[in-house]
Amino acid sequence: MSKEWPLWEVFIRGQHGLSHRHVGSLHAPDAEMAIKNARDVYTRRNEGVSIWVVEAERIAASSPGDKGPFYDPANSKVYRHPTFFDIPDEIGAM
Amino acid sequence: MYAQLVKSSGKGVKSLEEMDPQERAFQQRIDAGDKIEPKDWMPDGYRKNLIRQIGQHAHSEIVGQLPEGNWITRAPTLERKAILLAKVQDEAGHGLYLYCAAETLGVTRDELFEMLNNGKMKYSSIFNYPTLTWADMGAVGWLVDGAAIMNQVPLQRTSYGPYARAMIRICKEESFHQRQGFDIMMKMANGSEAQKKMAQDALNRFWFPSLMMFGPSDKESVHSAQSMAWKIKMNTNDELRQKFVDQTAPQAEYLGLTVPDETLRWNEEKGGYDFAEPDWNEFFDVIKGNGPCNTDRLNARRKAWDEGAWVREAMLAHAEKKRAAKLAAE
Numbered sequence A: 001m002s003k004e005w006p007l008w009e010v011f012i013r014g015q016h017g018l019s020h021r022h023v024g025s026l027h028a029p030d031a032e033m034a035i036k037n038a039r040d041v042y043t044r045r046n047e048g049v050s051i052w053v054v055e056a057e058r059i060a061a062s063s064p065g066d067k068g069p070f071y072d073p074a075n076s077k078v079y080r081h082p083t084f085f086d087i088p089d090e091i092g093a094m
Numbered sequence B: 001m002y003a004q005l006v007k008s009s010g011k012g013v014k015s016l017e018e019m020d021p022q023e024r025a026f027q028q029r030i031d032a033g034d035k036i037e038p039k040d041w042m043p044d045g046y047r048k049n050l051i052r053q054i055g056q057h058a059h060s061e062i063v064g065q066l067p068e069g070n071w072i073t074r075a076p077t078l079e080r081k082a083i084l085l086a087k088v089q090d091e092a093g094h095g096l097y098l099y100c101a102a103e104t105l106g107v108t109r110d111e112l113f114e115m116l117n118n119g120k121m122k123y124s125s126i127f128n129y130p131t132l133t134w135a136d137m138g139a140v141g142w143l144v145d146g147a148a149i150m151n152q153v154p155l156q157r158t159s160y161g162p163y164a165r166a167m168i169r170i171c172k173e174e175s176f177h178q179r180q181g182f183d184i185m186m187k188m189a190n191g192s193e194a195q196k197k198m199a200q201d202a203l204n205r206f207w208f209p210s211l212m213m214f215g216p217s218d219k220e221s222v223h224s225a226q227s228m229a230w231k232i233k234m235n236t237n238d239e240l241r242q243k244f245v246d247q248t249a250p251q252a253e254y255l256g257l258t259v260p261d262e263t264l265r266w267n268e269e270k271g272g273y274d275f276a277e278p279d280w281n282e283f284f285d286v287i288k289g290n291g292p293c294n295t296d297r298l299n300a301r302r303k304a305w306d307e308g309a310w311v312r313e314a315m316l317a318h319a320e321k322k323r324a325a326k327l328a329a330e
């Protein structure tokens, strides 16, 4: 049979207080099994306290070709960075 | 390493001037140390080579479970059994990381399994040797995982993002593998006369097959030159083999065991050991399918695949039924 289990992307929260991070993917018939498999494959050494799985085909992504133009607007707005402003030394940390 | 003989379709490395603009931009990204990601444009050859290499690597992780799985039920203590089980489970994980990395290049896992099962794709020659005694579990962890680490550490910097990330995960887990093997060797080498003999015998049988893991010399190979330009291969086979011998020879000495190579000696001038090459005829013969365990290994993989078919289908059917029931209830 050529029907493959769908592909799931796995996200793991490493420690309390941190965001979930993409760690890899796996095949599973449904979400429940995907979480169980993710536990076995990606947290064998206490790497996580929480697991998210998302079916890979449900993820929408920006296209790599956009790289330049898509992020251009950010380039011209250097004043968004604190280092844009000179604060006199006598003011101290700000 | 686990990818020993990756044949590429390349005809030698093109210079930047000979490339078309798209290829040139791609090569310049690689030269600059950029990572290539799945949706990025890439030359056909790069994609094909990577599928072969990552696939061969993944197959090796999976088939590599068999020689060690052979001893799980007969491990000498409960602790050794638990350790070996954990090690073999890690190898299944390594296979999975790598299959997933290969899949991002547009091949499916089922296709890869099929090519393994019908012999179209290879796995490392090392797993076609039998594991005859418990000491072999020591030798495999120490030498085979040791050789794998030699090869995998530099691949953490490979140009293809998903491959590099899989390598980083794998390397984190490998040192446990090598250390548990060396621990077994220490126990055996310091044990009774009979145990010491088993340890020496394991080293005798696994030494040259471990050197073969790096593949034949590829100093002059155009395929390797292309792979190195693409940064999907970071060192020549000879470089890695030399590093492995330099690291391993003193460890054997520490164990009080003798490397089965009378020509092995330290060469002050080159700052490394001189050593004998393995028998490359044997290597090609094993790759061709004539090693002591090729048939067993492939049969075991085919059996697992065929006998698991109903489980894969049933689980999918069950998931679909549950989904339908949930929809109906909404």
Ligand SMILES: [Fe+2]
Pocket (backbone or CB within 6 Å): B061, B090, B091, B094, B148, B170
């Ligand atoms: Fe591994």
Ligand SMILES: [Fe+2]
Pocket (backbone or CB within 6 Å): B091, B145, B148, B174, B177
């Ligand atoms: Fe390993």
